[in-house]
Amino acid sequence: MARITGEMKWVIGEAKVFAVATASKDGELNVVPIAFGKVLGEEEILLVDNFMKKTMENLKTNPRIAVSVWKAGDSKGYQFKGDVRIETSGRNFEDGVKMVKAKEPKLSPKAAVIVTVKSIYSITPGPDAGKLLS
Ligand SMILES: Cc1cc2nc3c(=O)[nH]c(=O)nc-3n(C[C@H](O)[C@H](O)[C@H](O)COP(=O)(O)O)c2cc1C
Numbered sequence: 629m630a631r632i633t634g635e636m637k638w639v640i641g642e643a644k645v646f647a648v649a650t651a652s653k654d655g656e657l658n659v660v661p662i663a664f665g666k667v668l669g670e671e672e673i674l675l676v677d678n679f680m681k682k683t684m685e686n687l688k689t690n691p692r693i694a695v696s697v698w699k700a701g702d703s704k705g706y707q708f709k710g711d712v713r714i715e716t717s718g719r720n721f722e723d724g725v726k727m728v729k730a731k732e733p734k735l736s737p738k739a740a741v742i743v744t745v746k747s748i749y750s751i752t753p754g755p756d757a758g759k760l761l762s
């Protein structure tokens with residue numbers, strides 16, 4: 629398990645969009661932008677499924693994910709890799725619904741995608757780009 633630090637939480641909070649990569653069981657790759665996401669505690673990230681199709685199909689058969697986030701102004705960023713569980717009720721799901729409804733009341737979220745973070749890399753340009761942090 630990897631630990632999401634305070635600085636990483638800040639970058640995630642500032643990020644406009646998460647780049648979310650999944651793969652089918654056969655290794656067919658998929659990457660999409662996701663706007664609705666947040667940190668849950670020190671080891672988990674919540675992403676909200678509003679429109680996911682290939683992403684969700686992939687996660688159901690291959691529950692692994694890579695998520696990159698960055699702060700545009702100073703190019704600071706992180707890549708989180710981990711395992712996923714899907715929740716369609718309960719506290720995390722309601723948390724996601726609340727987040728979406730606050731900005732887009734007409735949307736009806738379908739699921740909460742909970743990422744248990746297993747490894748964290750720097751994507752900040754420079755000598756430490758690609759470095760395993762945790
Ligand atoms: C800027 C932007 C933000 C988006 N945010 C979300 C989001 O928060 N949740 C979501 O389910 N889809 C979101 N989408 C839609 C997905 O990127 C994508 O279209 C959807 O997952 C279907 O693609 P897929 O079949 O590859 O999963 C967003 C798209 C854009 C362009």
